[in-house]
Amino acid sequence: MRMQDKEVIPVLKRCLGLRESITITTGTVIGVGLFTVGANVVGLLGPAVILATLTALLISVYPALLYAEMGAALPYSGGTYQYASLGLGRPFGMLAGWCFIISMVSVASGEALAFSYYIRTLLEALGIYLPLSDRWIACLAVVGFLLLAARGVEMSGRMQNGFLFFFWGVAVVWIFSMLPSMHFGGTLVIPNPASMTLAGFLPCVAMIWWCFAGFETCCAMGEEIRHPQINLPRALILAPFLVFAVNGLFQWALLCIVPPASLASLASAAAPYAEGMKLAGVIGFPLILLCLGIAFGGDFSTLNASVSAPARYLYSMAKDGALPKFLGKLHPRFQTPIPAILVLGGCMLLLISTNSLSIIASLSLFATLLYYVIGIAAACGLRIKNPQLDRPYRAPLLWLGAPVSVLIYLLLMTQLDPTAIVAGVIWCLVGLILFAVCRRKYKKRETQPTLPPLPPPPSAETKRKMDREYHIWCVVVAAAALVVLGLHLAFLL
Template sequence: MGFFSKLVRSKSVAQLQTEAGASRDFRRTMGVWQLTAIGVGAIVGVGVFVLAPNEAALNAGPAIILSFLVAGIGSACAALSYAEFAGMIPVTGSAYTYGYAVLGELPAWIIGWDLLVEYALIVGVVAAGTSNYLQSLIAQITGLHLPVFLQAAYDPAHPDSGRGINLIAMLVALGVAALQVARTEVGARFNTVVVALKVLGVIVVVVVGAFYVNTANWTPFIPPLVHDAAATGGTRYGVGGMLAAASIVFFAVFGYDTLTTAAEESKNPQRDLPLAVVASLGVAMAMYLAISLVLTGMVPYNGCVDPSQAPGQCTEMILASSAPVSAVFAARDLHWISGIINVAAVCGIASVVFAFMLGAARIWFALSRDGLLPGWFAKSHPKYGTPHRPTLMLGVFTALAAGLLPIRELAELVNIGTLSAFIVICASVLILRIRQPELERRFRTPALWLLAPLGIVFSLFLIIGWPWVTEGQFHLIGGLDILTMWRFVIWMAIGLAIYFLYGMRHSKLATGES
């Protein structure tokens, strides 16, 4: 076999379907509601309680709802592509497994390596978001505060804050890892309860907050561009700010892909996985749009925590604070509801930690089972039937990321990786339709020839920026910053080195091992 042939060797769809049917690595315990809860749990969390209000304050203003719609279009196109694959190839590994079937081994490895680190970093981002609300809840109940050094990670943007380590975020990551080592159905039931509490909390926020909306706060809907960004803490606004926010809040509108990593733990994967993918994204988008309208209607997008300060000249903006939803209700003297908000936020964000750690561990397991990483990780727990080794390793790694890295930088690095995976998925489902149109597909993406290219284009624009012409000059607005792109390139280079030094020779397809 030639060198290039080794890079694109692949498993057939029929082979993957056979492996899925014969697999005894996991116990099939989850139905459509538990899968949907994992999807909703992954999507709705830090986006509602942290990123959406923060980006409204810093970039988009009330137009944050448009940012969600832009990000949601690209995400929906990818979601429908995921649904088609999930119904056809119900195997642990999500996009990695789909890439193995369509594109070959090296592209599949790149996708798997990409998703492995992105899922792990998402756990770090979300654990950090959980920490802010949990600290607020503890202070509300007991009046106690952690020492400043243990409240949050060191942030170069605020070098004099005195913060150094996010202790609670580290404990959240380790606690969820310990929970997932136990039987999958125990964790799934716990997650379903937590997601229900989160949804209930968001409903309470929207219903109560709607009575305190002042529609004047939505004007101007797209605030004018702020040229002196330093004076307002980095605010940009304008259409560019709205699109820049879309690149960040995209973090909040994916996550349904995590439920596809649990394919081999689903009772009826070919029916339930597509239903759960579509349902979870639909529920999540409705919640995001509702809460964005309510929060930006309750307080001015550039309103200050200190009411004596003029809007736009704040020491700290309400929507840019570390626990912004609580801060919004406190600004309207609705302190009685802040406890409900903090409980819902802790439950909601913790469920995202659960979903993405579950996904990361199963991708790691799939890579190891195929020989691309050491097989030591592809051993299920003899009693609990869970991938305990990768789960525990991820618990340690994500605890360090959550405890030591600033939340916004983590979110940007996560987005570029996931957007790259979405591009591959949208392209792969098109390629498979052309190559093997006769395959049975329990779910067929409607208008695929329109939606898949649209998903590719939107994902590219969210990475590099949106083409725009002002005063006769062409330029890109929005997108992710160049430092994020370089970090992504470095991580991919590390992944390629591992593949050529280890995975290429130890792959099950290379050794002929079944």
């Protein structure tokens, strides 16, 4: 065959390092949950919110280790879709990928609405009143990030670093600016005592856990990460603790700002942090600073990652014939899955039209929990069906940790609103029907695919640089988590 007759198959570019792997993952998580429903839990538990946050951390750590193993062994686009397809069979892969998509679409939609709440508060603090509704503001934000995602992952990665570091920087300045208005300790009031019973505590844990869900987002972009057999496990080991530190710090700040008698009103607030500052009589520069950090740091970092990551799932599933083929096409210049990005954008705009964070959060929780159950089971299936698979990282105690994690996540599913469960089941059925139609149309046989080799390892000098970067991240994340835990203990004592 002549050279010009050969088909050139477009591939995704490996251009993301450890820093981007961490910021894309934590950026997906640190956003809508923390600043909306996660903060609402402070209005239920008060100072005891740290117990729910620690519980959410504990039930996230081991699944993160399982994803570290699978991500390092199979660093390709599609994440759990790929793992479940190989470990459990293609129908389970389809179901996992389908649930991940609606989960991320829900997160992006909720984040866009949260952005509209905080940007409106910011502008009103400056004496500016927008003539647009929250839904229109949210839609405009989504369109902006769809354009960014279409431009390419390299630009998205750079922007992600900027959004998240801006958020962290503003958060530190905001907390220092609030210190004169804070009260410390001596207020062990539980706003809703029923929340401390088992029946009341589990739903609180589920909502706080939504602030951790997405800790494996970098796996969806495994085909675009440099040296993924090293960077992916490291990012996944760090991510849950970094998310804990950020969530715990903001919860502590909210507890210190809001008068104990007013905590209960946070349980139903659309923008709990802005509402909490108003309840404390704090307005002006601190309120403006808070809204700036949340809107243009936390919200933007989550929107950026939540638009980019699920498009890689649609792209991988379409390439495999599990979804219509047009979703598997890449832009010839930017090498991005434009059709998949546009389809996801349409779904996000539809969810935004509900203008309900509670509906969006419940649907996302159901899909996310089911997705993780399948992902955890896939780790077991891969150990059985592919024992020869090259595993640069190996999770310990698989046959104890995996079943316990599955049971915990199934228990959390029982705490969801029945309407969300019904909607989630319908979504799953639609996905399986679409999968069956596409498999029949494209006549795909259920065969074990040939696994491509892992990318070559880094040079000795590159590895030393990677190790130094990782050690710095470990020290910073460990220090942040310990400081936050100490702040909460001091508040309780």
